[in-house]
Amino acid sequence: MSLAILILVIQEMRQFWKTHSRLEYFLSGYNWIDISAFVFPIITAIQLKYKWDYFNEVCSVSTLILWTHAILRLRVISYFGVTLETIIQLCKNVTSVLFIMLLVILAFTQAYIVLLRLEPDEYFQENYGGNYGVDPDDPSGEISVANVSADNGFHNWFKAFSQVWFFIYGVWDPLNDGDAGDSKFLMCISILFSLITVLIFFNLVIALMSSTVEEVKKRGKKVW
Missing domain, CATH: 1.10.287 (Helix Hairpins)
Incomplete structure (x- = not known):
């Protein structure tokens, strides 16, 4: 994991220094996902070491980011890259x-x-009521049941x-x-x-x- 994070950091630093416009680099959604792909695992490792709260939640977000990063890596292959760009362009068309x-x-x-x-x-709770009786010799009565699982x-x-x-x-x-x-x-x-x-x-x-x-x-x- 440490080696993978190190490789991602080096790749992102090279990309940052080779970019002509720093503003363009930070406006790219791809770059934010690349940055998150090594920042969130580091945060997760720190949480694990110091036993901070919301560890599972951060792990869940890290998992989604890493999968998104892996899927976007497929765009370098023509067969997948065109499809991914088509999906992104479609999303942009319906954004408004x-x-x-x-x-x-x-x-x-x-x-x-x-x-x-x-x-x-x-x-928000459904109430049920009715009469009950076991046999003719035993007394009968009324029963009322409410669905207390529902709330406002x-x-x-x-x-x-x-x-x-x-x-x-x-x-x-x-x-x-x-x-x-x-x-x-x-x-x-x-x-x-x-x-x-x-x-x-x-x-x-x-x-x-x-x-x-x-x-x-x-x-x-x-x-x-």
């Missing part, structure tokens, strides 16, 4: 649409927070945003049970969210990618 989509998701996240932040956990996840921005993000993929569990599932106003907002994000934005991104794929493929070959 994705950014507006992100703003829409943030807007709906705040709307859900304003609407639901004061509701108790019971508002709209108290803070991070959890609320993650829940709204999963709404895009059809995961509506936080709003299906209890009084939340019976709220007509909440249902209308959720339907509006689905119409805007899934039907409009997703199809718009697919249409943009389909209409420009040949042009982007040629641009990817040129860039490579």
Whole structure:
């Protein structure tokens, strides 16, 4: 591992000194990934030695960065390089649409927070009740069961945003049970969210990618 990090550091230093414009070097996303590929393993090793907190989280990020770095290394091979450049150019083409989509998701996240932040956990929990009896000679009674696993996840921005993000993929569990599932106003907002994000934005991104794929493929070959 130390040898691999040393090789990466030497390669990056050579690339830095050979670059004509220092500003251009730091504006390149490739270079930031290259730098992260040896910085994060060093941080991980330091964390392991001194037993700092969040070791697993940093290891997870380091793993993703190293895999991304390894995949981008394939761009020196023509067969993979053109494909990678085509994917990057496609992403650049739909960046503005994705950014507006992100703003829409943030807007709906705040709307859900304003609407639901004061509701108790019971508002999202399904309650079940009924009668029970063992046999005619024994007394019978009533039983009530509540699904206490659900809670109000709209108290803070991070959890609320993650829940709204999963709404895009059809995961509506936080709003299906209890009084939340019976709220007509909440249902209308959720339907509006689905119409805007899934039907409009997703199809718009697919249409943009389909209409420009040949042009982007040629641009990817040129860039490579």
